[in-house]
Structures are given as C-alpha cells and as structure tokens.
Amino acid sequence: MSVTPLRIFMTGVGGQGTLTATTLLAKAALLRGLPVTSGEIHGMAQRGGVVESTLLIGLKSPKIGPGEADVLMGFEPLETLRALIYLKPGGAVFSSTESTPPLSVSTGQATCPGLVDVEGRVAEVAGITGWYPCQSLGLQAGAAQAGNIALLGAVAASGVLPFGPDAVAEAITANMKPKIAAINLKALELGVEAAKA
Amino acid sequence: MSNPLIAGKAGETHLLLGNEAIVRGAVEAGVQFVSCYPGTPSSEVPDTFFRLSPEADYYFEYSTNEKVALEASAGAALGGARALCTMKHVGVNVAADPLMTLSYTGVPGALVLLSADDPGCHSSQNEQDNRYFARLGGLPVFEPASAQECKDMTRTAMALSDELDGPVLLRTTTRVNHLRGPVTLADAEKAPAPAGFQKDPSKYVPIPAFARPMHLRLLERMQRAMELAETSEYNTVTGSGTVGVVASGISRAYLSDALTLSGLGDKVKVLELGFTYPLPEQLVLSFMKGLTKVLVVEELEPLLENDLRVLVQTTGLDIEIFGKNTLPRYGEFTVGMVEDALRSVLGEAPAVRPVNPPEEGLPMRPPNLCAGCPHRASYLTTRKVFGDEAIYSSDIGCYTLGILPPLKSADLLVCMGSSISAGSGLSKATGQTVVAFLGDSTFFHSGMTGLANAVYNQHDILVVILDNKTTAMTGHQPHPGVEKSIMGDNESRVIIEDVVRGLGVTEIRKVNPLNQKKFTAAVEELKAKSGVRVLIAEEPCPLFARRAYGKKPQVTAYVTPEYDMSEGVMERVACPAFYQDDDCRLAVNELLCAGCMLCVQQSDNIKSKKKGDK
Numbered sequence A: 001m002s003v004t005p006l007r008i009f010m011t012g013v014g015g016q017g018t019l020t021a022t023t024l025l026a027k028a029a030l031l032r033g034l035p036v037t038s039g040e041i042h043g044m045a046q047r048g049g050v051v052e053s054t055l056l057i058g059l060k061s062p063k064i065g066p067g068e069a070d071v072l073m074g075f076e077p078l079e080t081l082r083a084l085i086y087l088k089p090g091g092a093v094f095s096s097t098e099s100t101p102p103l104s105v106s107t108g109q110a111t112c113p114g115l116v117d118v119e120g121r122v123a124e125v126a127g128i129t130g131w132y133p134c135q136s137l138g139l140q141a142g143a144a145q146a147g148n149i150a151l152l153g154a155v156a157a158s159g160v161l162p163f164g165p166d167a168v169a170e171a172i173t174a175n176m177k178p179k180i181a182a183i184n185l186k187a188l189e190l191g192v193e194a195a196k197a
Numbered sequence B: 001m002s003n004p005l006i007a008g009k010a011g012e013t014h015l016l017l018g019n020e021a022i023v024r025g026a027v028e029a030g031v032q033f034v035s036c037y038p039g040t041p042s043s044e045v046p047d048t049f050f051r052l053s054p055e056a057d058y059y060f061e062y063s064t065n066e067k068v069a070l071e072a073s074a075g076a077a078l079g080g081a082r083a084l085c086t087m088k089h090v091g092v093n094v095a096a097d098p099l100m101t102l103s104y105t106g107v108p109g110a111l112v113l114l115s116a117d118d119p120g121c122h123s124s125q126n127e128q129d130n131r132y133f134a135r136l137g138g139l140p141v142f143e144p145a146s147a148q149e150c151k152d153m154t155r156t157a158m159a160l161s162d163e164l165d166g167p168v169l170l171r172t173t174t175r176v177n178h179l180r181g182p183v184t185l186a187d188a189e190k191a192p193a194p195a196g197f198q199k200d201p202s203k204y205v206p207i208p209a210f211a212r213p214m215h216l217r218l219l220e221r222m223q224r225a226m227e228l229a230e231t232s233e234y235n236t237v238t239g240s241g242t243v244g245v246v247a248s249g250i251s252r253a254y255l256s257d258a259l260t261l262s263g264l265g266d267k268v269k270v271l272e273l274g275f276t277y278p279l280p281e282q283l284v285l286s287f288m289k290g291l292t293k294v295l296v297v298e299e300l301e302p303l304l305e306n307d308l309r310v311l312v313q314t315t316g317l318d319i320e321i322f323g324k325n326t327l328p329r330y331g332e333f334t335v336g337m338v339e340d341a342l343r344s345v346l347g348e349a350p351a352v353r354p355v356n357p358p359e360e361g362l363p364m365r366p367p368n369l370c371a372g373c374p375h376r377a378s379y380l381t382t383r384k385v386f387g388d389e390a391i392y393s394s395d396i397g398c399y400t401l402g403i404l405p406p407l408k409s410a411d412l413l414v415c416m417g418s419s420i421s422a423g424s425g426l427s428k429a430t431g432q433t434v435v436a437f438l439g440d441s442t443f444f445h446s447g448m449t450g451l452a453n454a455v456y457n458q459h460d461i462l463v464v465i466l467d468n469k470t471t472a473m474t475g476h477q478p479h480p481g482v483e484k485s486i487m488g489d490n491e492s493r494v495i496i497e498d499v500v501r502g503l504g505v506t507e508i509r510k511v512n513p514l515n516q517k518k519f520t521a522a523v524e525e526l527k528a529k530s531g532v533r534v535l536i537a538e539e540p541c542p543l544f545a546r547r548a549y550g551k552k553p554q555v556t557a558y559v560t561p562e563y564d565m566s567e568g569v570m571e572r573v574a575c576p577a578f579y580q581d582d583d584c585r586l587a588v589n590e591l592l593c594a595g596c597m598l599c600v601q602q603s604d605n606i607k608s609k610k611k612g613d614k
Ligand SMILES: Cc1ncc(C[n+]2csc(CCOP(=O)(O)OP(=O)(O)O)c2C)c(N)n1
Pocket: B037, B038, B039, B040, B066, B088, B090, B091, B094, B396, B397, B398, B399, B416, B438, B439, B440, B441, B442, B443, B466, B468, B470, B471, B472, B473, B474
C-alpha cells in the first residue's frame, strides 16, 4: 500500500502516560488499515525521567533522528522544547501548556524557560502549532492522566494525521474498560473542541 | 478474557510490542520451558510469559541469574523439551560458560537464546555486540527488524534448533524489542511431550576425549546451518545496479526508509539478511556478481563487513567494501545517517537536512529515586555516618540512581555483583574504607559468591543489602527472597539473613532504613567493627508495595511555618515530592508524597498528617 510517509515524535515525563497515548494512536492507525510502526524508549519511565516515543506511518524504522519528525507532540512544555531538535523545520507542534518542572527547578536550584519563551521558540521553527491545557482538560473529563488523550484529540482534529478523532475514539472503545473509556472519550472530545476553538 | 498471545487464531492481526511478538512466536512454536533473568530491553518477554502462565501450557521461571537460566533451559532441552531462555546482552556474559559448551553437546530438543542488545546504552553499562558470541560459540543467528519478524523468527529459530539439535541465537536490539507493529498470527503448534533424556555420555559429557568429536559435529552443524541460510526466506535480494547494500537487523528498517524517502531505491541492489549467521556465502556471492561497490549497514561491530571482505579476498573479486569507514562503530543509526552513507557510496553529496539547533541550557530531567524510596533513606544515613572519605562500591539496580547529588553514593561499579568483590579487592589493596551497596535481586544473582569470598579471604567491608523485596529496576520481578509477586505469596522463600549467616558472616543487622534512629545506630555500630559486616536494609519498594501488598500511603509530610530553610532538608534529602513554594520555602506535594517519613525525621518542623487533612 502506498501512503504518504508521516513521522510523529512524542515526548513527556515518566508517569504521564506518554506510552499509553502512543499505543492508542498506533491502534487507531491500524484500525484505518494504515501501515504503522511505533517505538518507545522506556526503562527509566517510572523514575520521573523523560519518556520519548515515535509513531510512523508508511515507514518501518521505529526511530526518528534530528530534523526528521513531521509532527512533534509534547505532553510537557519543557520537554516539547527539548525535543524541538527532532522536528523537521516547518513541521507541526502540538503541546501541553501545563508544566511538570524537574526537581532541580521545583526546588529552586535551576530555572526553566517560561511558557511564553517556549511558545516563542517553537513558533520560530514550526509551521503549525497548537497549545492546550492538557492536564486541566483531562481533569475536566475525569482524570488528569486523560490529558494525553485530549492532546490526541486536538492533533487528530487538526488534520495533520491521515485519520480523524473517530479512529482514536474507536481505539479507545475497543481497548479500554468501559469506565476508563468513558473518561478518555470525554477527554478526546474536549481536545477536539479545543483544537476547533 | 483470554489473551491473544496464547489463544489467538491464525489470520488475526494484533498490534504487538516486539517483545510480545517474541512470546507469541514461542507459543506458536510450542514452547514448553521458559527461563530468564530480567534485564532491559528484554524484560517484557519473561514478564509476559509470567503474567500469562496461568492460562498457558508452558513452564516458566525467573531464574537467579543468566547462567542458571541458561543451564535450566539447557537441561530441559537435553530432555527433549522446546526451551526459550531470555536475557539482556550483558546477561550473556554471565551465561557464557554454559553457552560455549552447550553448542558442543547440542540439544535433542530445541533451545533458543534471546539476547537483547542495547546499542546506544539506553539502559545498560555497555553496548557490546553479542553477535560475537554466536561466532565464538557456534550458534546460528536471527535478527528481526519488525514485530512480525519478532514472532516469525522466534518460531523459525525454534524449528531450526529442533532440526539442527543445537542452540540458536535470537538477537534483538532495543529498538526492536520496544517497537510496536501489526502482527498476523499463525496457529500455535502443540509440541509432543519431551521424550526424556536418553543417556549417551559420548554426546553429553564433554570430557576431552568426547569434546574433540563434539567440536567436529559442531562445525558440521554450522555447515548445515549455512546451507539453510542460503535459501532462508529472511535473506532476500531486491533491486539492481552496480552498487550494492547489505543490511541486517534493525538497520534493514533504516535502509528501507532511507530508500523510500530519498528516491535512491532504483539505484542500488539490496541484500537483506535476517538469518545473519552463518553467512550464506553463495547467496552473497551471487548478489555481488556485477557489483563494483558494496555498503554494509550494520550497527556496532563490522562483523558482516569483515566476512564480506574475506569473501571478496578469497574469491578474488574486485569490489570495494564500505562499512565502518562511512557509518559509526558505536551507538545507533538513524535513517538520515544511512541515507547519507548511501549517497557517499553513490558519489552524491549528502542530503541537505535542516535541523533546528539543540536548545542550550535547559534544566535536565534525570531519572531519580522515587518519592518514598527506601534506598534514599539508606544512603542518607550511611553517608551521614561514613562521610565523604569512604568509598561507596555500588551495584546495578534502582539504587544506582544514588549516584546523583546530594546522595552521591556510587563511586565505582563494574557489573552486577561486583559491589562486594570489587569492594573487597579495593579495601585489601589500598586499606581504604569500603561500603558496598547491592540490591536483593543482585544479591541472589551474584552477590552471594562475592560474600563467601569476602568471608573466606577475611576482607574488610561493610555490605549493605538494600532489600526492597523485589527486582525494581527492571519492572518488579520476583526473586528467591521476595514475600510476594503479582501472582501472590512466595511459598518457597529463601531468607537473605539466613543465607548471609550460612555464608559465615557473624556481624549481621537487619533494620528498616525508614526508621532513622535504629538504622543510624546499626550503621554506627558496624562502622566501629572490622571484617565482613552485613546490614540488611529491609523495606519494600513503595511502587511495588502498592501493587503487590495493596499498601497505599495513608499519611503525608507537611512543612510547618517554624521550619527554617537553613535546616537544609530540601538539599540533603531531595525527595521528588519537595518543591519550593511562592515564598521560596520548602513545601511537600501531597499528591507525590509517599508518606515514608524520612524528611519528618530530619527536622522537628516537618510533621506528618493524614492524607487529605488540612
Ligand atoms: C548481568 C546483568 N543482568 C541483568 C541486568 C539488568 N538489571 C539491572 S538492575 C537489575 C535488578 C536489580 O534489582 P535489585 O538488585 O533488587 O535492585 P532494585 O532495582 O530493586 O533496587 C537488573 C536485573 C544487568 N544490568 N546485568
């Protein structure tokens, strides 16, 4: 099957559910019959380190090198900024605006760029950008962890993927227990609405 | 609900992790015996086998270390069973002794060894290339590049081992273990019950007289393996031209994407190797006919490259070979790197690939001991008593994260189990004070032998066994000493204290490190003594305790207005639940606080309350 190749780089903080979001997106792509590969680097995930993952459509390599990602999804703004090197200049960036500062920052030993700076840097290199208060959207849906799914909703609604939010919704329904699925479906919807707003 | 990895039917397609696909491949091959020692990036293979064991027919065990795991699988395969043994790359070092002779004796059943290599050292102390072991020992090798191949090659490797009566290596790399892709299932085979061991010392007891003919049989087996590699479905030739590319393992994915994205696909002839060793020489020679240049794309060591150079030299071909002169011998490749190597061999300029400059000066986010981790308490106290002068001989586990300031309690580390033995040698040679730290799983893995050695050779060392009741680092697997696993109680516990006593240690203390007063007293007492002393710091990992013991934190710490920042608890304890509030004062994030009460014991002005209370 010939599809336009697409490379998505995702980044977040351990414990945020970055990998759950990646797998859901991959399942959504598979539901639409797309040739999909995803990759993840764990190991340190539980200990508050950075978690990076990839999703590729029409390609086989689970790794994305510097300048190779068409889309960058950041579940935490500092990590979005750190991962900017993977974005193809002019590519699309979708990110949470709500930060989880590293310990050195939260204990006042280091500083971290503020959201305005982060957004400014991203705007210099990205063609498309979307910023969403993901954790808040997740909380509104019923659980902070569902914030990732809100970001998936926003990305799927933006038209940069070869499928829409309906495919993600199907993947949620097919793979989660009804109660958790309900929360995530709500989060997805909130993300879609935020993207349209 | 039955799991598709066990109950799935032929033709179904599922999105699987590479490691899950390996499980399914083994199930399809009728695996009967699975042993392992966990280690990233291999761990989801044994963990999945473990989780699914109640609904499956195979026997599964977490063994105490990789040597034991391989010997257990070897015994099963010697009795005619189909066995799979899994480990990370450095585990094969531990298992190397049985491995090198197992290929001599062979196995009447089947035995596949999974070696999960880690180019790029994502979660390892080195990036050794275990394809060398296959050459050293004489094992055929399969190297998958997709989830589908993880399944298919596991199955084929088992069938090949069955056919050749020798062990087969399934070699993956981190990216392969941790990729996800669609996998179409085939039906699972039902293997006949193991035939039982048939006595024949000339085949199974490698005394010198028998070992010599065994070696000849091994060489014959490798010859047969080479013939099978010649026609393997995993070794394919595509494209045409005078420039060739040979790629193996995950490099095939990088190459495929480079060709798709660069449009160079019609300029090169490609040989993909999935059954990579022994090298199918006839296939390679026929591939090289008419070529003037060949680029070999393989991560880490130039093994295929050197094999090709030998082949070109012995057959007098006039072909220029490119490999490690165009691509690095360390770390992982990227699609862009492979594309540029290809361009340079084709005589083209590298692609212009604009890249955003890296963001400088961003605060790092290193992995850290979790809030409430008992290791933090052990380190804090030991350091307080021993200070900067003592040498902290560390080992491998979550507790290695104690390397970070402010705990700084890892000064040297070689490999699993080295804390006691390397620490003993160091103290003997230099007279320096040495404190060794190792985890409970590491103690059973390879700490016990070092401890026996320390007792026997009268070394001077304080050994702190950080007994958090689980193998935390690699995903909370059980080991002989645990009380519980996710499957329930451990009914045949091996008690660490009894082992330590049995090994001849007389100075033993067992204390919960979260009880700072008692723990400090124990450390001070043992500091005042000499010889081999063991302190068992016993307290479950809170993450594991939540899952296996159903233990949820009931209390949280809070900082009272009387707390003075100069008390320095924030800097000394550095718990991830700490933060600085808007007034630049220490505060505790109640959501993150695990209620371990370590900080509460450092200052009268930090107190505890029930979670949720104002
Ligand atoms: C030879 C070898 N096998 C496996 C590993 C992977 N590994 C790293 S840490 C670890 C377990 C450590 O468990 P434990 O000693 O109980 O410490 P914890 O993580 O629980 O603190 C393992 C298996 C390794 N590094 N080397």
